[in-house]
Amino acid sequence: MMMDRTNNVLIRIKDLTHTYNPGEANQREGLRGVTADIYSGEFLAVIGANGSGKSTLARHLNALLLPGSGSVTVDGLDTSRDEHLWDIRRRVGMVFQNPDNQLVAALVEEDVVFGPENLGLDPAEIRRRVDRALAWMGLEELRHRAPHLLSGGQKQRLAVAGVLVMQPDCLVLDEPTAMLDPSGRKELMATIKRLCREEGVTVVLITHFMEEAVAADRIWIMHQGAIALEGTPREIFQQGSRLAAYNLELPGPAELAERLKRSGLELPPGILTVEELVQGLCP
């Protein structure tokens, strides 16, 4: 999908640096000068080795961390200005790896109500939003259950519902599927994609699973605190062996297609999924 996105920037990151423990013996550079834009309505995947700065960058997107130097603006609001804090946090919602750390209430429904109640919304509006968020995440039937008795996948869906109910412009997910089994992973990924396509929610997905990154519109590869590569999944995964320099690997089908081509097989360019590979082998 090609469109002119230049007028469509939701989050602008400019010369952003972040230093952990500045001035101390264990000082460490988290980000070294990141400049990039996140477009409204896109599905962006951020991949990179452990310690490459992915999570640090994510935490700058809703002012959980503040720039050492440079700036981050969300819809024109500067994250370093105190008066914008709550507005930014409402617009950019975060979901982390371990859902147990972000569930707060004794019942599923109460957990989702928590955010909008604190916004001081009218009860009818709260009800409408909560119903909608529960429906989106497929949790209606579990609304009177206790969160700690849910499965891992259900808990993670509840964590997303708790963010969604705030009607954010952007959803930032930091390895949301790391603790989920394959069907939980697939389910959550499908829902996130649908939220992006049908509701226009901007999605920033941080992940170690290359198959998840393949589903995005655009990918950033982080390396040593900077964005090393940017492009569509096809552009990125055509880099082949260059990815190894970033501690990444090709998705299985892309890797095999590459090897088969080296052995002289004719296959179409840009194979990323197993279905595309089978089609290439049996056209």
Added chain:
Amino acid sequence: MSIIEVHELTFVYGRKTPFEVTSLQDVSMEVLEGEFLAVAGPTGSGKSTLAQHFNGLLRPTFGSVTVLGINTRDKRSAAGLWEKVGLVFQYPEVQLFGETVYEDIAFGPVNTGAGKEQVDRRVRQAMELVELDYHRFRDLSPLALSAGERRRAAIAGVLAIQPRILVLDEPTAGLDPAGRKRLLGQIKNLQRAFDCTIILVTHNMDDAARWADRIVLLDQGRLYRQGATREIFNKPEELLTIGLDLPFPSTLVHLLRGAGWSIEKTALTIDEAEALVLKARDAGFPSCSANPGHS
């Protein structure tokens, strides 16, 4: 020869309370000496509960678990199992507590009553096994390490006990692809070099396919299948029904079979898949011969 025997194991959490949940029901399985076994199943299938029976941390509600000839119900003998069965929990790095990496890894051997020199030797060896440089890391605080390094330090702490059986619960969750491959490669080496029996609890089917000799599948607290890795992945429908995935190479074989290729044994690794496709090409792509695209 079996090193662990699980016989009709049933385990109930919170028995005789309103929160009673049966987590394992009537599970019988075995672990063979020196093998690399994967225990797989969807979330909530009882994998972690089963794993905690292997060193006597949990004891059967009904049935029995025998580890290295010791019935885990026998509290006195089972107490010594911690030295023989190393258990690495999910996110083990949250249990790092030492001021330095050395202190943390030395904790286990110190408690086995080993002398100073022996402790030192074991720490060095454990660090070598997980490829953490002894001189570079020994005096660092565990908090100064990267996620992958911290995970490996935590695992080294268990290896330093020199267990005969190593149980790892989702050891690669949250690691990048290179870190994942590296860690599992190191674990495979333990099996090869020290005849250590490895039990890997995972829902990552790619990892299971690539590294395990055998697989035990659980579903909803019951034993679903057990068998050689290739046999398990040769029957895709059985896995898909319980919400598990096939590893990519087996998925490819599954789809190619659907497209009319006749393939006898499924592939478990990309190398095997590559060999299989090249063999088909050399045979002139028999099933795709109607298509001129591959002439």
